Amino acid sequence: xxxxxxxxxxxxxxxxxxxxxxxxxxxxxxxxxxxxxxxxxxxxxxxxxxxxxxxxxxxxxxxxxxxxxxxxxxxxxxxxxxxxxxxxxxxxxxxxxxxxxxxxxxxxxxxxxxx
Amino acid sequence: xxxxxxxxxxxxxxxxxxxxxxxxxxxxxxxxxxxxxxxxxxxxxxxxxxxxxxxxxxxxxxxxxxxxxxxxxxxxxxxxxxxxxxxxxxxxxxxxxxxxxxxxxxxxxxxxx
Numbered sequence: 001x002x003x004x005x006x007x008x009x010x011x012x013x014x015x016x017x018x019x020x021x022x023x024x025x026x027x028x029x030x031x032x033x034x035x036x037x038x039x040x041x042x043x044x045x046x047x048x049x050x051x052x053x054x055x056x057x058x059x060x061x062x063x064x065x066x067x068x069x070x071x072x073x074x075x076x077x078x079x080x081x082x083x084x085x086x087x088x089x090x091x092x093x094x095x096x097x098x099x100x101x102x103x104x105x106x107x108x109x110x111x112x113x114x115x
Numbered sequence: 116x117x118x119x120x121x122x123x124x125x126x127x128x129x130x131x132x133x134x135x136x137x138x139x140x141x142x143x144x145x146x147x148x149x150x151x152x153x154x155x156x157x158x159x160x161x162x163x164x165x166x167x168x169x170x171x172x173x174x175x176x177x178x179x180x181x182x183x184x185x186x187x188x189x190x191x192x193x194x195x196x197x198x199x200x201x202x203x204x205x206x207x208x209x210x211x212x213x214x215x216x217x218x219x220x221x222x223x224x225x226x227x228x
Contacts, residue, residue, distance in 0.1 A: 006158075031214060043159070043204065043218040056213040091158060095214065101166055103149060104216060108158035 002026040004107035006092050012113045013082055021077045021110045023092030031095040032075045033104065034067065036060070036088040043091065049075065082114045118142075119207055121219035129227050132195050136222045138188040138205035145207040148188050149216065150179050153202045162203075163190070195226045 005024045013019050025032050034046040047057040049067055066078045075094075079086055089109045096102045118141045128134050138148070147166045151159040163172045163179040165188065171180040178191040188205055202223045206216040 033215070035216075042220050043206070043216075045215040045217070048214055056215060058215075089156075093159075093216075101147070103161050103164045105161060106151070106159040111156070 004092055004094055004105050006090075006107035006110050008110060009108065010111045010113070012115060015084055015114055016081050019079050019082055019112065021079075021090050021092075021112070023075045023077075023107055024073050025075055025092065025094035026096075026105060027073070028096060029094035029105075030097050031055075032067075032069070033093040033095075034077045035091045035093060035106075037091065037109075038085075038088045046077070079112075082112075084114050087112060087114045119205060119217050119219040121203075121205060121222050123222060124220065125223040125225075127225040127227060128195055130195060130197060132226075133191070133193050134195055134224070136190040136192070136203050136205075136224070138190070138219055140186050140188075140207050140217075142209060143183045143186050144210040145183065146210055148179075148181055148205060148207045150177075150188075150190050151204040151206065153204055153221065155202075159204065192224075195224075197226045197228050199226050200224055 007022045032049040035043050037043045045058050047061045048055045064080045068076050089111050091109045092107045093104045095104050120139050122137045149164045150162040152162055153159050163174055165172050165179055165181040176193040181188045202221040204221045206218040
């Protein structure tokens with residue numbers, strides 16, 4: 001069964017460093033997302049991406065964050081200068097199309113620890 | 116602002132019991148509602164999607180209902196098993212906020228053998 005895959009599963013980085021989280025969405029999906037979950041808190045929306053551009057972003061997604069689809073399969077989230085409060089589980093998700101009628105499928109997540 | 120609330124926060128039941136998890140949302144203008152399962156430290160597994168035009172969906176021992184007028188959804192689990200132990204999350208797509216999912220806090224379910 002097709003699935004969303006994320007790498008790495010766990011990343012530890014020093015404060016101020018840049019990190020890139022990688023995702024391979026399901027191959028025939030067109031809508032891509034990043035969410036995050038700080039330990040013990042709700043899953044929060046960060047950004048959605050469609051047709052090679054950001055379609056929506058939350059107030060969390062500031063200038064320190066960027067997303068890219070560098071080729072036909074990968075979808076990345078870059079955090080330019082990490083802060084301690086960026087420590088969280090980051091989830092990538094994708095939808096086939098027509099969000100009204102389609103499920104969102106999530107990857108297993110990347111646990112980011114900023115020290 | 117769309118808020119999603121799940122009650123109870125935690126639930127412990129003996130194996131074999133039928134149970135109901137509740138999800139309520141403040142804004143009835145939702146396109147669809149999705150239920151997920153999350154095991155500790157793991158990703159989100161989609162269980163059921165209910166479109167706004169539907170009232171319920173079933174998958175195996177799971178049945179989810181949606182009542183937009185009252186702003187409520189329930190997830191019914193029949194004949195619970197220890198393997199059902201996990202956190203269950205509901206999330207809605209609001210009509211006026213693109214395709215983002217807004218999540219509840221989750222219900223942590225423990226099924227005791």
